Amino acid sequence: MESLQPYRVAGRCGHRAEPCPVSKPSIGRQAGFTIVELVTVLVVISIMTTVVIPGMIDMVRNNRQSTVLNALTHSFYIARSEAISRAQGVSICPTVNFTSCAGSTAWEKGWLVFTDQDRDGVIDTGKDAVLRVFNAVNGGSDLTAASRITYSPIGTVQSGAGVATLCDSRGAGHARGIKLLATGFVDILGDTDDNGIIDDGASSPTDLSCS
Secondary structure, eight states: OOOOOEEEETTEEEESSSOOOOOOOOOOOOOOOOHHHHHHHHHHHHHIIIIIHHHHHHHHHHHHHHHHHHHHHHHHHHHHHHHHHHTSOEEEEEOSSSSSOOOSSBOTTOEEEEEOTTOSSSOOTTTOOEEEEEOOOSSSOEEEOOSOEEEOTTSOEEEOOEEEEEEOTTOGGGOEEEEEOTTSOEEEOOOTTOSSSOBOOOSSOOBOOOO
């Protein structure tokens, strides 16, 4: 029986007649990187790791600090407003169990606002009530302020006026803070002596400390 051989008809290979040509794989230039391209990539990676990424991390940390201090400021104004509207003492203090004051100056575990009729900074059972609770600070930061802040029925600060300092792993050079005035209002602290560290804003300023 005659074997069928492929043949080309009108641009196609069929059977019989002329065999189809067999194409050979072409050997061309292999894809790759030149030395210049590799150096360029290494330079870009170096810039990313030494400038861009650390800058982004700092930005995230700074935003986190702003969020915490905004929440603390907000809680101060809530306490002041409650004292005025209720015409009685209202206190705010750090807490670890969200039912009582911790009695310390560390606020990063959370804090609470409560009615404080006798203005002693203690939640008296059957007489005082917790009004608001604020959760712990995220990101391993330390937040320090007075062990308790008490507002009078007219909204002035009876106890605890002063500086609240927020520190993270970057240390005092990146510390941020606010200052609670005796009037009940809050100032955002800045670097008044231009030494690169936030201070308390006094006439003879003291830099914020993270020790």
